[in-house]
Amino acid sequence: MNQSWWKESVIYQIYPRSFKDSNGDGIGDLKGITSKMEYLRTLGIDVIWLSPIYKSPNDDNGYDISDYQDIMDEFGTTEDFDELLETAHQNGIKIMMDLVVNHSSDEHSWFIESKSSKDSKKRDWYIWKPGKNGKEPNNWEACFKGSAWEYDETTEEYYLHLFSKKQPDLNWENPSLRKEIYNMMTWWVEKGIDGFRMDVINFISKDTRFPEGELFEGKLYGNGSKYYMNGPRIHEFLQEMNKEVLSKYDIITVGETPGVTPEEAKLYTGHNRNELNMVFQFEHMGLGDGIEGKWSNQPWKLSDLKQTMTRWQKGLEEDGWNSLYWNNHDQPRVVSRFGNDQEYRVESAKMLATCLHMMQGTPYIYQGEEIGMTNVAFESIDQYKDIETLNAYKDLVSEQRLSREEMMKAIHDRGRDNARTPMQWDNTTNAGFTTGTPWIEVNPNYKEVNVEKSLKDKDSIFYYYQKLIHLRKEHDIIVYGSYDLILDNDEQIYAYTRSLHDEKLLVICNFSSESTTFTLPNGIDYTSSNLLIHNYEVNSNESFTEFVLKPFEARVYKLQ
Structure with a gap:
């Protein structure tokens, strides 16, 4: 097996909005992250993955980018980023940026120009179609519910948005667009960053016929995923990206690839494929999904989890590489999902860490996982911020597919805001996250679950994670066996x-x-x-x- 530094690394994901606020505005920022570098060095991680920090109107918490080469005002300045990068490198920690190039914000200058006229030079940098019979070009449902098409009165056509209507999909069929993206990526690597996590990267190639999606009973819109997941030119595009940018640097690349199988993952990550180092897959995260996906959460069986994890372990054993994760910014807290966040919170958090970190692949720790942070059960839908959660609540409750009580239970169990409550640093007001009013409320259990308490307890979850990371560096078998x-x-x-x-x-x-x-x-x-x-x-x-x-x-x- 080929040995690589990124196979031997442990990656720590930071959701900047919720990590540490340095200026009291209630929003985490780059200076806040820089101030906690010693904490991360003590934990022993090798790479920080930063969720998007680019200029954005924040319709989807930064995954709607309006300028790929500038910093979101709430997070700080380019100078703050340079300081963060330098401090990380001084502490032996690499920085992996989030790359969101399936879509941009509708406030990006590219889209503003694209929608200005059918004759715009950037018109086909996005996907525009005329309507059919007075309706959308096809019946695809967006990932955040509703139609995947939005009508624009100026040019009397629809644009595709697989996510929010403020996230128009980029048209990767256009070589000028691709060249601009590669230039932007090169700019960041030349700045000194150490890699990219690529958001829904297997969505960038669409079936350009745009066929109707499969329609299920009781649904208004069809499932078009087979026409945009792992699309016809996806490997051509990624091999071009690799040739133009990735192959020129010793960086880490991981693609978020919903819906891939181990066989498909080998095409993305095989060592002679010249595409990516590894992918994120979601099979184990779908355990318990019912007719409404995660919103109709069902009991799950350990044998199903074992079967899924084993299929991926064996599938990428000889060629390719696994990303190992329980948590991220889109998933509930693992100790609440697969463990026991009450009586056995500490024990089950340690057990889950052991199970994952001893597998073959690169482990990811999501902020707060190392102290056993749990899901939060807000009482009112008004306390939630996540666009996916709010849209699903509106759709499923108004259409009476789920009762309010069922939906709130599902949100408590599986909603994305479980991962986005502020990092719990100590037992002071707002868990030491901010001196202001936090953008989303802190989990009420912060007085019991916090970093300060963890660092004082030699048997804490934190020190257990520290030991797991140390063992990985000591024993090749943990990485390569x-x-x-x-x-x-x-x-x-x-x-x-x-x-x-x-x-x-x-x-x-x-x-x-x-x-x-x-x-x-x-x-x-x-x-x-x-x-x-x-x-x-x-x-x-x-x-x-x-x-x-x-x-x-x-x-x-x-x-x-």
Whole structure:
């Protein structure tokens, strides 16, 4: 297997709006991030992934960019960014930027020019179509609900927006647009950044016939995803991007690719494909999805999670590379989702970290995950800020597909704002995030769950993450070893082995609030064992071939 620094790294995602506010306006900013660099160095991470910090009207919290080469006013200035980049590099930490080039803001100068006239030089930098029979060009539903088309009275045509109507899709069929994007990417890398996380990058190539999407019973709009996910020219575009920009630098690239299979992921990440280093997939995040997706959240089975994770581990084992994550800015808090955020918050947070960080792939930590931050259950829809949540509430409740109570429960369980409440630094007002009024309310449990308390407790989740990161740097097998699932059908225990040369790791995780007995299957050979990490006290005389796992217990043994 090819060895690479980005395979050996641990990445920490920062959602700048919610990380640390330096000036009291209630919004996190670049100076706030810079002020916490020592904290991140103490944790031991290698790379910071910054969610978008570019100029934006904030219809979708920065994922609607109006200027790719300037900084959002609320976050600071270009000088603040330069200081952040320099401070990170001085602390041995790289910076990965979010690249959002499936769409721009409707306030971007490109779009303003594009919509000014059908004869505009930038008209086909976006996707414009005449209506059909007095209606939209096709029946596609936007990812944030409603039609994916918006009518423009000036030119009497519709433009495509797979997300908000303020996020018009860029037309990658246009070579001038692509060249402009590559120039912008080069500008950032020359500035000193260390890579890109590419937002919904597998959406950039559309089927230019724009066929009707599949219509399901009770739905107003059709699902057109098969015509824009992994589209006809996607690999051509990414190979061109790689040739023009990525191949010229030693940087990290990860593509957000909803709907990909392991086989497709190999096309994006195979080491001879000249596209990306790794992708984010979402199969494990879809566990429990019902008829209304995550808004009709169903119980999930551990065997389904194991099957999904294993398919990806084995699928990219020889070629390609996995991104390992439980949390990000679009997902609920993992300790609330797959753990127990009440009685066993600390134990289950440590167990979940163990299960993920011992797999093959590059691990991602989302801000607050390292102290066990939890979901928040705001009482009123008015307390939520996320456009996806607000649109879904309006659609599903008004159409009576879900009751208000059902929808609020779903939002509490799976809404994106669970990840976006402010980082909990200490037990002072607003959790030490801001001296002002935070843009979104702080989770009320901040007095119990915060960084200051974690740093004072040697058995905290923080120090457990620190140890996991340290072990990864100490043992090649954690990075490069092959993965094999054991106890496939057990609905309480997730156990697997990692193998490299004559070494083997045995990873054992109890995903339940009940004690359960682990029995080592036949066929796992060893002459000696060493307990690398564990989240409960373990009797040194205890045999690891059969023992009782406590609720949410995790152990990792190194076998030789």
